[in-house]
Amino acid sequence: MELTIDGRPCDLGPERIAVPGYDARKTATPESCREGRTLRIALPATPRNAAATGHPCEPHAAGKFNDTRHEAVLTAGGAELLRGPVRLLAATDAEYTLEIRSGGAGWAENAARRMFNTLGVEYDGELTPTDIRAGWTDGRSVKFFPVLRDEYPARNSPSDLLPAERVLSPDDYHPFLHVATLAERIFAEAGYRVESRFFASEFFRSLYMSGAYPSHDTAAAEARMGFSARRTASVTAKANEAGKVVADPATALNSVGNIVETATPQSTDADGNPIDGLYNHGGCFSTDGGRILFTPLAETTAGFEYRLRYTTSHRILSRTRLRGFDTVYLGPGSEMAFTLANRYEDHRAAPEANRTYRALVFDHREGARYRLRYTRDGVEGVVWTEFAARSAQVTTPASGRFADPVLEVRNSLGWEPFEEDWALYAGYVGETGETTVELRLRTASEELGPSKPKRFDQIYFAGAEEGMTLTLHEECALRPRFRSGPGFGSAVRFADVAQHRIRQAELLGALAHLFNLRFYTEEATKRVWIEPADDFFGAGPETDWSGRTDFSQPVERRDAAQEVHETRCWRYREGDGAVSRFDAGAEEPLGAWSVRCPSQAALTGEKVLRNPLFCPSLNAAGHYPNAPSARLLQVGDRDDTEDDGTNFTPRIVRYAGMHPLPEGERWGYPSGEAAYPLAAFHFAGDAAAAGFTLCFEDRDGVRGLHRFYDRQTTREARRERIALSLRLAPDEFAALLAPGTGAPDIRSVFRIDTGTGVVRALLDTVEEYDPEAASVRCTFTRLTEDAL
Secondary structure, three states, X not given: OEEEEOOEEOOOOOOOOOEOOEEHHHHOOHHHHOOOEEEEEXXXXXXXXXXXXXXXXXXXXXXXXXXXXXXXXXXEOOEEEEEEEEEXXXXXXXXXEEEEEEOOOHHHHHHHHOEHHHOOOOOEEEOOHHHHXXXXXXXXXXXXXXXXXXXXXXXXXXXXOOOOEEEOOHHHEEEEEEHHHHHHHHHHHOOOEXXXXXXXXXXXXXXXXXXXXXOOOOHXXXXXXXXXXXXXXXXXXXXXXXXXXXXXXXXXXXXXXXXXXXXXXXXXXOOOOEOOOOEEHHHOEEEEOOEEEEOOOOOEEEEEEEEEEEEEEEEEOOOOEEEOOOEEEOOOOOEEEOOEEOOOOOOOOOOOOOOEEEEEEOOOOOOOOEEEEEEEOOEEEEEEEEEOOOEEEEEOOOOOOEEEEEEEEXXXXXXXXXXXXXXXXXXXXXXXXXXXXXXXXXXXXXXXXXXXXXXXXXXXXXXXXXXXXXXXXXXXXXXXXXXXXXXXXXXXXXXXXXXXXXXHHHHHHHHHHHHOEEEEEEOOOOEEEEEEXXXXXXXXXXXXXXXXXXXXXXXXXXXXXXXXXXXXXXXXXXXXXXXXXXXXXXXXXXXXXXXXXXXXXXXXXXXXXXXXXXXXOEEEOOOOOOOOOOOEEEEOOOOOOOOOOOOOOOEEEEEEXXXXXXXXXXXXXXXXXXXXXXXXXXXXXXXXXXXXXXXOOOEOOEOOHHHHOHHHHHHHHHOEEEEEEEEOOHHHHHHHOOOOOOOOOOOOEEEEEOOOOEEXXXXXXXXXXXXXXXXXEEEEEEOOOOOO
16 A cells, blocks of 8 residues: 655655445535545654654744645545545654545535535516516526415405405515525535436426525614504505605595604594504604604614505506506615406407496497397307497306307498407496405614604605595505515615525535435535435446455345334425414325334334425415415414514425416516416425425325435345355455446445355445455445345
């Protein structure tokens, strides 16, 4: 054997050197990848060794050996057995004790030390509906998906023809981060190249994890200066010639007064009922000349959360849109313009007998004349009615079968099909009407203080036609959000939405748990092989080593089940909100999978293998009136009094792209499309897309993540570990630890002779290797697939 330090040959002593071997368990987690292999070696105190180690016993030496990094290389027969940094542990007049470390992956050390939010992921966006929409279909590493925050449901007025329209604002979306980009960036920033078919797969590249906004302890500021303000009564105003209504008590016309009116506890509404939730700590919410303002007691940073509910007059513009108050201005940089959706049902597909309908021509021109025909009892072209206005009420006869209504327009040549848009609504629907809008919006943070209060006198509602009315309801509320994260219109970078207080290694560890990943690093070339266990083991060339067994040493067999428990359960972190309620009802945790080992050799009891980072998620439909079929992620916990609704327990989902909605449903502003971004932890599938799941268990006929563990658990339960000695030359030992050379390596399937037959097996451990003995003790796991 030969040893060099920084390329300088060293003298070896008479003792045999046992080179550290290999343990497959160290490929299972990023944490174990930090350990590598360590060799302690004693060198005789020869002049050559003294020079290589910096003359450690000389008191006046120029410097200490350990002041700088040194690299040692140990070879045998020209084969490199160990390479890595070396340090001097001790020195005497007789010998120098050194430690050589090899294989401790630098990326693993880096990931264990660095915080998650320091990743240099490129992302620049704006917290606006338009930019959020663009992210659903482009290649950005951050996408904002719609979420359903866990809240107690609000009541609708029984007089509303339709439920209140919940206008989606940036607060209804949450940032999700592309998992593949995050994982690859961790390795790239440490200077490593990943080789992984799994990382390149469509499945892995569709995964996203929830991001997090900056989180601060604002309890002291809230207790000292916080407020929660409401209205005492509803108020109605008409739009001016510009289609606006202002929220300014100093303006008599076209004004609804202050957006909110009181934060004083025990205040009552116009009916004398107490208003819930009011508080005004420090008296910071007040009025000045009748106008409301917030004057903090100290310098602070705050955004403001508005919860608005209003009813607007509307006029039907098209099958998808209404005209009314569709713009809310809350101050500079906070103009929320959206589209009022037309949610009235078009009955052209199936008109019924004895029903009154309203035919509405959206692109009507003054003087135009229309004829409406349909198929009655199989007879085509039956004239239903003629009219010369933008709309007309029509009634079907008391009996018969009706279909295919057709609108025609008269020109100089006679009647011809009307090529533009029109609809057939229920008879009670008029060209004009009213619709109720709900909106929650959090504004960007501002620097405020005693000499710089926040005034709320620039607020207005716009987008209507002159004379249209707006009723601002008493449910409107306002409160400050101290040290708030990005608000409406804010510029957003990756660090702004990646504020999880975790190390980078925690993400890799969570992914390893989900997909049974194995990591193997070749430090010399800075390459990392990463695959699920079933794809990692067996990726090397299958090798026949049946003639290598050293039968001078015993062959030992033992049940693999000795190393596992009777029952093992793979599951996620405890869920919150909707998941907790689901678990209580189902009496089992969502996403969990248990496997029982039938062998009597197994360890007693159950072992729970819980994901260290992620919790499961549920999706629910029926919560967005414009698109009731859309299945939205449920997040947060309505019973958690400390949860402000911004962040929630980390979770992982799969993004399935833009998912089509049924006929008549459309997603809200800004897309207005008949599709929505589907991101889910579990999706049962429908006519438009196949199901998928990130549950460990099978659910709704979709195979769970246990598929990454099935073969392993079967081997552990039914197969055996085989320990025997193999005759290996130094170059063969070295090649084992260098995947990708074409020689047998740790990923190979080996044919080995046990003395009672040849079996196929995977390599588990290699004990210390002595190249002079040319024999090394190895442990294998026999495969269930024994066919040769």
